[in-house]
Amino acid sequence: MRNLSSRNSTRSRRTPTPCCSKVGIKRGPWTPEEDELLANYIKKDGEGRWRTLPKRAGLLRCGKSCRLRWMNYLRPSVKRGRIAPDEEDLILRLHRLLGNRWSLIAGRIPGRTDNEIKNYWNTHLSKKLISQGIDPRTHKPLYPNPNSSEIANIAPTQNSNPNSFPLEENARVDPATATRVIESLKITNSDQFPNLVFDDGAKSWPNCDGFNKGLQSHHEQNKEEDYNGNENEDTFSLFLDSLINENVFAYQQQQQCNLLDHLVNL
DNA sequence: AATAGGAGCAACCGCCATTCA
DNA sequence: GTGAATGGCGGTTGCTCCTAT
Structure with missing residues (x-):
């Protein structure tokens, strides 16, 4: 049985929640x-x-x-067992887009729960990204090369620069918009383009910056205009669509390069 | 064989949004 | 319009199991 003494002592200082305050309620496994x-x-x-x-x-x-x-x-409908590589890939891409919105991410991965994905992220994927030198919160390099031009585009830590738009913060769009975006992303990137540039953390940094810049302009636009939910949603969706299309274009370019290389080597 | 430490994961918590009277 | 009830979410905890020493 779990030791709940610390939790109970915390709870005693707070207003008890209605459903769990009754004596005799069983807890634990x-x-x-x-x-x-x-x-x-x-x-x-x-x-x-x-x-x-x-x-x-x-x-x-x-x-x-x-x-x-x-x-x-x-x-x-809950699927048990190990997370498959394609599921892991999808989680990575969705997290990059949405941040810690586990229920939204889980909604796009059949049979997986938000809790399971959250646990998998915390125990596997965040460590994996760190080992690759990628910040799991922002999907940007932890230790960017100071000589690289990328450095100018790396978003500083939150609060350090009010003009910066770290991905995690930017990802906080309303669920309906996010769902539409993910739907198009899944079809475009996962099903048709499994090896898209979007998959690779290092290669996708420029895209990520584009993402941030797009959101920044979107944000600035909102400041100038009166709020119109649907209009802004559409603007945001269009921006994401364009981002996705850029990736498709990059993929197609890469495929053409691969084909040329292949022909040259014949 | 004993044990310390880490990994994995189920479960709990507080908070927030929504619904309803 | 308001407040209580309810559902849902993300963050966190701590138990169990596994592995290294």
Whole structure:
């Protein structure tokens, strides 16, 4: 059983949350019996009304705990097992675009939960990027070459420069826009162009800067104009579309180069 | 064989957005 | 319009298992 004393002491200083404040609520790992109770109840009565579900299902758990258990483990659509290389690749690209928006990222990877992706990122991918000299938060080089022209385009740490637009900050667009962008990105980059420049952290830095610059101009435009949600969404989508198209163009150029090299070597 | 340390991951937490009376 | 209830999210914790010593 987990030691929850530290959490309880923290909670005692705060207003208790309504669903978990009752005495007698069970915590910690779920037993197979509890899983069965929950799964059978949801199969029979469906998801939803999580706060009252435990009582109806005969569980001594809070509603949040039931929801989490169902969403992350019991749901039939949840895929178990290792993250495949193509899934990892998609996570990397989506994270680069969206930052730590795990539920959005998970929404584009069938069978994977936000918790699973978040864990995988924290335990595998962030370390992998660091080992490659890439900042996992910004997807930019950790130690840029001072002689490189790239240095001028590297976004400083947040708050250090009010004019900088680090990717993570920029990624905070509304979910509807993000979803549309991801949809087009997935079709364009993942399905049709699996080896796109976008995949490679080092090669994509210029694209990333373009991304930031585009967002900056977008941001400045918003400051000048009265806010119009749909219009700005469209502008943002168009910008991202153009960014994606640039990648497609880069890919096509690379393919042509590869073909020429091949012909030369014949 | 014992144990220390790290990795992986399930679960909990607080906060925020949305819904509804 | 307002406040309570609810759902959902991202950050964090700590337990379990594995590996190195």
